[in-house]
Amino acid sequence: MSVSPPKLVHVRRKSLPLLNKTSYVKSFMMDRRAKVAAGARKLFETEERRRRGVLIRDKQQAAHNRKRLPGPLRAMARKVLRSRTVKRVRRWFLQPVPGFETYRAHLAGKRGLEIGGPSGFFADDGPLPVYRVLAGLDNCIFSPETIWEGEIKAGRTFEYQPKKEPGIQFICEATELKPIQNSTYDYILASHCLEHMANPLHALDEWKRVLKQDGVLLLVLPHKEGTFDWRRATTPLAHMIEDYRDEVGEDDLTHLPEILALHDLAKDKAAGSPGQFRQRCLENSLKRAMHHHVFDTPAALHLVDYAGFDVIRTDRIKPYHIVILSRRR
Ligand SMILES: C[S@@+](CC[C@H](N)C(=O)[O-])C[C@H]1O[C@@H](n2cnc3c(N)ncnc32)[C@H](O)[C@@H]1O
Numbered sequence: 001m002s003v004s005p006p007k008l009v010h011v012r013r014k015s016l017p018l019l020n021k022t023s024y025v026k027s028f029m030m031d032r033r034a035k036v037a038a039g040a041r042k043l044f045e046t047e048e049r050r051r052r053g054v055l056i057r058d059k060q061q062a063a064h065n066r067k068r069l070p071g072p073l074r075a076m077a078r079k080v081l082r083s084r085t086v087k088r089v090r091r092w093f094l095q096p097v098p099g100f101e102t103y104r105a106h107l108a109g110k111r112g113l114e115i116g117g118p119s120g121f122f123a124d125d126g127p128l129p130v131y132r133v134l135a136g137l138d139n140c141i142f143s144p145e146t147i148w149e150g151e152i153k154a155g156r157t158f159e160y161q162p163k164k165e166p167g168i169q170f171i172c173e174a175t176e177l178k179p180i181q182n183s184t185y186d187y188i189l190a191s192h193c194l195e196h197m198a199n200p201l202h203a204l205d206e207w208k209r210v211l212k213q214d215g216v217l218l219l220v221l222p223h224k225e226g227t228f229d230w231r232r233a234t235t236p237l238a239h240m241i242e243d244y245r246d247e248v249g250e251d252d253l254t255h256l257p258e259i260l261a262l263h264d265l266a267k268d269k270a271a272g273s274p275g276q277f278r279q280r281c282l283e284n285s286l287k288r289a290m291h292h293h294v295f296d297t298p299a300a301l302h303l304v305d306y307a308g309f310d311v312i313r314t315d316r317i318k319p320y321h322i323v324i325l326s327r328r329r
Contacts, residue, residue, distance in 0.1 A: 097127050102313050103325055104133050106216050110186035111136040113210065114167075115174045115203075116148075116193035118160040121220055127317050130189070130218070131161040137189070138168040140177065142250075147287055173250060175203045180210045187211070191220035195291045198252040201244035204307035211328045217309055219324045224294045226320025228267040232258060235293035237302045251285040255292050297322050 069077060080086060107130050117139045122131045131137070139158040145151050158167040170179055174190075174197065188207050197203045207217060224230055248254075260278060263271075271277040271289075284290045295303075300322045301311060309326035317323055 096129055097315055097317055097323075099313060099315060100128065103128055103130055103218065106312065106325060107187055107218070108133040109135045112185045112187035112189060113137070113177075113180070114139045114160070115188065115190040115207070116141060116196075117158070117189065117191070119189070119191035119220075121191045121321070122189060123161070127321070128218075128220075128323065131164075134161075134164075136165070136167055137161075138170065138185075140170045140172060140174055142171070142173050142288060143286075144171050147289060175199060175206055175250065177206050177210050182209055183212045183215075184210050185212065185215060187216045187218060189218050192222060194219065195221055195293055195295065196288050198250050198254075198292045199240075199243045199248045200293060200303065201240050201307055202247075204303075204309075205244075208308060208328055213328065215328045216312070217304070217324075217326050217328070219300070219304065219326070221295045221300050221322045221324075222291070223316065223320045223322050224296055226318075227291075228264040228271075229262075229291055229294045230267075231262040231264060232294045234296050234299045237299065237306060240293065240303060241306070250288075252292070253281075253284065255290070256281055256284075259290060295322060300324060 112134065114137055117137070118131075120126050122128055124132055137158070137160050139160070141149060141152055144153070152169055152171065154169050154171045156166050156168055158169040160167065170177070172178060174193065188211060190207075194200050194203060204217075211217070222229070224232065224234060243252075259281060263277065265271055265274060265277060268277075271280065280287055281290050297314065297316060301314065301324065304311060304324055304326050308329045310329055312325045312327055314325070315323045
């Protein structure tokens with residue numbers, strides 16, 4: 001139904017001195033009417049614009065819905081895609097990264113510790129499926145409840161691979177592995193964790209302590225180019241050395257202003273609105289979702305080398321993974 005806009009009344013007001021009292025009141029009233037009409041027209045136009053906007057949005061939504069499967073079919077498709085058979089077929093077709101043999105050879109039949117596991121990256125349908133070759137794997141998470149893992153329990157509860165005995169779940173800071181003795185593990189796995197730590201050299205120092213002589217570290221870090229950090233500058237090694245020297249704690253918010261200004265929220269749907277993202281960053285000592293530091297491949301390699309590890313192999317895996325296999329010096 002189309003509604004015609006109210007008519008605008010144009011009134012030319014004569015200059016006041018020439019008007020008598022009656023014509024002045026008349027002119028004043030007409031002026032008022034003109035103003036009211038103009039106001040009504042503006043309101044109408046705004047309403048009309050809003051209505052058209054809604055119509056366009058409705059049309060876009062309808063076009064989007066037309067492209068989607070109907071609800072029940074969508075649910076069925078989701079169920080099929082998540083089924084065991086489809087996962088098995090996918091696994092059969094998926095090839096691990098070239099050079100997988102080197103990673104496999106350094107980990108097969110050994111016992112280790114993961115920081116912030118489990119990781120899809122190491123699972124059977126991930127790019128580096130090393131879980132299946134391990135003899136045992138324990139895990140460390142900073143809190144009994146996190147935004148990634150939900151609720152977890154300490155003890156032998158860490159399930160990382162079907163049909164393998166669960167490993168020990170430690171609930172402690174990755175920078176303070178107090179329940180673990182020196183030289184306990186053959187290897188450490190850490191996928192997309194170290195960037196969440198305010199003092200990465202402190203963490204690497206502690207990981208070295210619990211590694212046996214010649215133990216290996218398999219580290220995966222996000223390459224800034226492929227992530228929401230792409231606008232931020234790569235963190236210089238000197239900065240992380242300073243953090244280590246100043247004994248910066250995990251409640252540090254030094255990078256907060258830079259993160260709030262440069263984090264690309266369009267590439268981070270899970271972070272929600274700018275307000276929600278800001279709140280999550282302010283609560284970082286509880287949530288740990290913030291990327292304190294930003295890496296590219298040379299920066300990651302310098303850090304590992306400075307921390308006292310000899311690099312064995314490195315790979316860049318699309319879309320944004322830097323993978324470094326290194327041995328404790
Ligand atoms: C982005 S998630 C990565 C999860 C998984 N590794 C993966 O690749 O999908 C970061 C992980 O690091 C853990 N984490 C972050 N800071 C930690 C800290 N200071 N100590 C122990 N775990 C930490 C979190 O609990 C979470 O499991």
